Amino acid sequence: MVGMWIQGSRSSQDSAKSLHFRLGTAIRSQRNQWDHSSLDPVRATHTSCPITTYQSVLLHVILSIxxxxxxxxxxxxxxxxxxxxxxxxxxxxxxxxxRLGIFSYPDMLAQYHPDAPLKMIWVGVEEMKRFALALYKVAHMCTVMNTRETSREKLLTLADLSFPVPDSDEMWDHPGDDPEALPRVAAQNNRTENGDPKEWISTSYTILHDRRVNFNWI
Known part of the structure; x- marks a missing residue:
């Protein structure tokens, strides 16, 4: 859908608009199924993240931009x-x-059973990391139309990102048809120590943010 819009031709953009409208209608009609913003904290710990749906919502917002x-x-x-x-x-x-802990590395892990295959956990956590960073970027660059709000307060800040940067693109893009290749690629890359809070993105907030400076640059 986004690719159709970027292609630039009138016909492809018209098709993108049509798909965008239909996706928006579906997202809003099913909002009670994916909108967990008011979910009770106790229930939230037992609710799995509908990551595919959330990716669709994010793509819809991106095309709106x-x-x-x-x-x-x-x-x-x-x-x-x-x-x-x-x-x-x-x-x-x-x-x-x-609410569902998508910006927290421990909560990302909690989405999976301890006995689940390590590769499945790694792929799932990496997917959530990359989604969370994409969502941070979109939230950072947007504000609501027809407002005079100029505060630096945003939906998300670096302090909210309690997880490390994703592992290398070489690992993420590696084909899965060779089960023995991924460990070799992992060994050749300097992987982040995910469980160490010192490696989390949120630690950079205290260095890069100063409330006395009303200027958005991160």
């Missing part, structure tokens, strides 16, 4: 305006992910 003709920067953070209804979806997505 691309399709919005009004790209005025509203502050020095160069955030882009998006329609209020799309921003509402983005807020619900961010808050649902926070």
């Amino acid at each position: 691309l399709m919005t003709r009004d790209f005025r920067a509203v502050d020095l953070g160069l955030r882009h305006c998006v329609p209020a209804d799309e921003y509402d979806l983005l807020m619900a997505l961010v808050q649902s992910c926070q």
